[in-house]
Amino acid sequence: MRLLYFSLLFTTMFVHAQKPKEVLNWINTAQSENKNFYFEIPFIYRNDEIVIQVRIGNQTYDYIFDTGGYNNITDAIQEKNNFPILTKQTVGSSNKIKKEINIVKLDSLHIGQLSFHDLAALQMNFDESPTIKCTIDGGLIGASIIKNYVWQIDYPRKKIIVTDQIGKITNLQKAIKVPVTFNNRLMPYIDAKINGKKEKMMFDLGSTTLFSITEKSAKKHDTENAHEIIGGGTEGGNGTIKESIYVLNSGKVEIKNLYYSNKPVYYTSTNNESLIGNPIVKDYIVTLNFKDDEMYFLPIETADEGWMNYGFTLKYDNGKTKIATLLKGSTAEKAGLSVEGIIEEINGKKIDCLDFCECKKSYSILLEGKNEIVLQLNKDGKTQQIRLAKQKIF
Template sequence: MNVTGYIISLCCAVFFTAHSQTADDIRKMVNDVGADNSNFYYEIPFEYPGEIVIRAEVGGELHNFLFDTGGYTMIDAALLQKNNFTILGKQLLSSTNGLAKETDIVKAGQFNIGGLVFNDVKAYCIELDNSPKLQCMVDGGIIGSAIIQNYIWQIDYPNKKIIVTDNIERLPGMEGALKIPVYLNGNLQPYFMSRINGRSQWLMFDTGCASQLWIGDKDATNFIDTAPAKTKIIGGSVETHHGRVSDGINVFKADCVVNGLEFNATPAYYREGSGLTLFGNPVIKDYIVTLNFAQGEMYFKPIKEKPAAKQWEGFGFTLEYMEGDYKIATVIAGTAAEKAGLVPGDRITVINGKKITCPDFCGCWQEFSQLLENSQEVILTANKNGKARQVKITKGKIF
């Protein structure tokens, strides 16, 4: 598994409400979605640039949305301005990276997701301009827990489709799927019990989290002293719907067991100020995941007869487009990249003998991600203090 340049996680929580409405009033309003469909079966294509991205029609036009079991339904401010949606109130909304902003709650009306219609949808209004990686993937916003909890959704990664229905018997290939009991909290976010390094731990199943394991800072204290391996991502940052926060990100080696399913040697990320503990979307690469939250359950079925044993491997660095230059964004302590002297901010001009020419953040993010995913060795020309040098790095085990 390759570590990304920074972690994206879109879980959110309410701190307090403005005006005369209580937190419970706001929660009930946002979670109240008109879902009157019956006896249906739809197949919805999705893309996976590290997040599950689906198309939905809002205001008469199609837009890209994240499919996020851990978040509220949200729309970009541009949609609010274009459609003149009614603003119902404001609320201080927090996010996983510790940022909190007063956010408009709007009546966004009808959402059409692949033919499945939801009426009277309420959504939080966010500004995607603050989140560069998120902006590369979506222009609409986030399909959140208030919509997802109504029906049964099967995420089929090999075929890049989500099947949604109101009858689980209509789903293909459920034989042999392992049932996981799920608890929904007051925000309709799904939790299941796990064991991490032999210790019981509640996890939120969050398809908006690009890391398999993200550990809240308080929960992390239960594991870090006895973890079999630890490291740190230098220059890391955490991006959510509110923007990015730059910070060192700590990582420890975790063996995670969920109702008999084993996820061994998994990097578990944590940082100060992040309170939620999450189980993210990379699991869909190995399992067909079926969500039936209304019945308090979800299902994992292996895509292969037995998912391959994994270890955390990579080059130990990431690249980003920054202000017209191409620079080292992060370096993992103890890896070949750090030993070769790479540090965040080093300017890179040539990779494998080819000059870098991608024109902007999104184009470079896609190009660099594919390069580091598909290569086993890279040769960089790094410039620092006006001096150029070549650095050869081989992909290897981190732990």
């Protein structure tokens, strides 16, 4: 039930003497000397993100492949390389937290054999974004690099094919072709229908939720039957905020001839875009041919209908495992779980993870792997055992 958005969106404040169009032109430009190429790039899938290796200077870093973000580097990479600063800029992450950052000019950046030179990048600090820090030690490969080439994300083989010629991709005959439009920041949008209602949605591979919409869009649907997530919050590139999260039943989702049924659609008051997120790559081999304004979806397997969930998530907090979020009205809440409740054992075993990142991985395996779980709680100094089965929410 974690809601994580990771797209960085420009705000309207500019500093120094640079004009908005000039700054945007820097960010939107990514030049490569490679021509007539076909490269295969391995990736790992970590914390629901596509993570690839990127070389900057003489060091290689883990980067998120993000269609909804900008190219960026961390403060640590900037300190090591001392790239020229083009300007300063105020940016807002998708949960509306704003920060002033540097825009720097990288002399080179390499993704496997694909090379870029004189590349503008945002200099970011992810210290207040714990999930991102568990996922990468670099930054984002974003829209300006992705826009110019063809990228095929093959989840079963954990491989990305990148080429400058769509004809080099050989498995598109049975794929579903979907048209794409772009805003002036090169972010991709596709038309969808959620329960019969039209929705223009950003295709954002930096979002770890399959479907999310704005609060305004949610009002077109049956919000009276929305499920509230207690203790929720959103994490973006500029930090984390606590806020109410709500979940709607999507009914039928249509993206041209691509369909999902009864999937969760998340919304909060800070959502500033409706998004299709990263989990779609588990159901389809996705080919991005953004230079020709199109995408292709080749089915991997039929997606399961509905939403099965334990109704809670876990977090590591100062040496303790606690209940992070709770689905209001779920069997977990009715069984006595509460936000911030302390968990001493899971399935009869003491919890032996020792830090936020290690525990996050352990919790994910526990909550996704089985259909039944036994929790031992410390409630008011007394031990209580609760056995829960996954619940079909809808």
